[in-house]
Amino acid sequence: MASETEENYIKAIFKITEKNQGAANTNAIAAHLSTSAASVTDMLKRLSSKDYFHYEKYKGVYLTSKGIEMATQLIRKHRLWEVFLVDKLGFSWDQVHDIAEQLEHVDSDELIIKLDAYLGHPKYDPHGDPIPNAEGKFTLRNQVTLQSLEKNEKGTVVGVRENDTPFLQYLNHFNIKLGTKMQVLSHIDYDHSMKVLVDDTVELLLSHKACSNLFIKKTTL
Amino acid sequence: MASETEENYIKAIFKITEKNQGAANTNAIAAHLSTSAASVTDMLKRLSSKDYFHYEKYKGVYLTSKGIEMATQLIRKHRLWEVFLVDKLGFSWDQVHDIAEQLEHVDSDELIIKLDAYLGHPKYDPHGDPIPNAEGKFTLRNQVTLQSLEKNEKGTVVGVRENDTPFLQYLNHFNIKLGTKMQVLSHIDYDHSMKVLVDDTVELLLSHKACSNLFIKKTTL
DNA sequence: AATGATTTTTAGAGTACCCTAAATATTTAT
DNA sequence: ATAAATATTTAGGGTACTCTAAAAATCATT
Known part of the structure; x- marks a missing residue:
């Protein structure tokens, strides 16, 4: 081992x-x-x-394929534990990385099989990252950055590019999470920031950096 | 650390x-x-x-008291994880020791607080061993070995002395678990084995070794 | 193609564990 | 009280990781 x-x-x-x-x-x-x-x-x-x-x-x-297999299983374990920590124990998405980093090294195939079943075979972790299945296959998704949306286009938040704590806490602050609805009101040419309508109710100005790190699934209008 | x-x-x-x-x-x-x-x-x-x-x-x-505190917290973590593995993931009591042995080393106070709450602040692990609370206090219980019961005395199984896999599997085989009712039918002098009535229905002959390792809470007749 | 900057490797050493074999201390039995 | 048995420590060494400083290789620029 x-x-x-x-x-x-x-x-x-x-x-x-x-x-x-x-x-x-x-x-x-x-x-x-x-x-x-x-x-x-x-x-x-x-x-x-x-x-x-x-x-x-x-x-x-x-x-090698052996190395890829190993890395994939580690990612699978990491992300399943993150789902457990958020969905079952009530941690928020910015608190789970370091704990999952430890849990992923626990060695037991049976544990992961049972954990996966207990969680309902989730396909994505709390940051929207895909969880590879037992065979190592990732479920991909049509997603684009918020930045790439045109004026008036709509979608929902499905993931974040980097899941570093400060960014996640920034999103918490604006109450943006997975599933949050977004509509582009305008692009500000000056600094590439964006005015968006969040959950059909709140108008927000988001920085270029933030918009480039938010993944959106477009809603067909 | x-x-x-x-x-x-x-x-x-x-x-x-x-x-x-x-x-x-x-x-x-x-x-x-x-x-x-x-x-x-x-x-x-x-x-x-x-x-x-x-x-x-x-x-x-x-x-030292520092060492005792550390050991107690490790035992607390170990036993809470065992409860999780059995109650939530569906492992049986003879499968969880080695996995909990790994999980107990995961370092996060918040994790244990939340896990404990999620499990409903259990007082005993799947083998009937007491789980120390956050302050390190064990809840003790009036228990005696099955061996020490007199003829006709009754009680329920509340724990096992050693939780080694073979003994637990031996108990599985007779369908004896925590909560199982026991009544002493007779002591066999020859080899100190005992004839017992299990759950008011099944008569069993249990070895001296087994009877000395089963903890019973007596039912007042 | 030569020079300077950057990246990578080597050399040498340190810490946290583990081991076997041999030496020494303690306990037990006579 | 001494001899034998047992328990413990010391001596010397090994592996898996880490480091800094210096040497060597590669890359970038003119």
Whole structure:
């Protein structure tokens, strides 16, 4: 069985390669795990015998199918636990990341099978991120950023790009959550902020940054 | 924060001292943690600066109040998770120990507060062991072993002494669980086994070993 | 193609665990 | 009270991770 550290390396590599196409480089992994580049090189050399990834000096790493499988199962576990924490225990979406980060390393296949059933086989976590099924398949969704909507277009919030605490708390502050209805009132050219109508009732001005990080499912008019 | 290993040492010391009065000795700790006596000595020396226990060479260790507090909280977490696994996820009582052993190390006070509330502030775990409250207080109960009951005395099963898997599965086999009614029909002198009436319907012959490990709350006749 | 900036690796060392074998202390039995 | 048995510690070493500083390789710019 893989150690917690190993699991964290594999997950970091998965997330980096998923975002930037191509191999994950040493510095990126180090940044992701808040460790030094030297430690990463050391770890990659020691781990590379275990067939989770291909590593070539100075070229970075990419996962094998075994590594992808492992990363996917970790993401599955992380997101299922997040659903548990929010839906069952009553945590809010900005409080669950660190706890799920610990829970995802608990090793028991039966536990995940039963947890998944108990939660009703959820397809998305509290941030709208898809939960891979037991076979590792993600359910994708037609979604666009709020920023990309044209004037008068409507939709509902289905996810957030980065689920960092400050952004989630910013959204809490405006009472924006998954399922919140949005209609574009206008784009402000000056700073690319947007005026939107929230839940058919409240008019809000949202920054470009916020609008680029909110995922919307469009309502066909 | 204490490492998982440290936590396991403290818990082992607590359980040993609880059972055998007096200091926990090196070999007992080693046996409890499936490690070598030399490793235990090594660890005790390194850990003894942290004020969890008093250690004197060749004399064994006993916990300080800080150590007792830590052990108690770990037991609280372990038993709450066991309740979750059985009551909510549908595990049986013989399947939950190892999973709870991992879950108990997850570090979040808020998580335990919310989990406890979600479970309805249970006082006992699935094996009938008391769950200490947030202040570390155990709810004790009037209980005796089945073995100690006289002929014709009645009671209900409220716990098991050791919750090792084989014993729990043995009980499953006879459909004996917490809440099962027991009435003593006779003591067999030859091997100290007992003839009992289970749930007012089934007559069973139980071994001395089993009867000594079953806790009963007597019904006043 | 050479220089400078950046990235990555190597070298050397530290901590937190674990081990076996040997030495020493304590307990038990005579 | 001594010998034998048992319990504990010490000595020496191993693995999995971490680090900083220095060396080497790659990339970017002219």
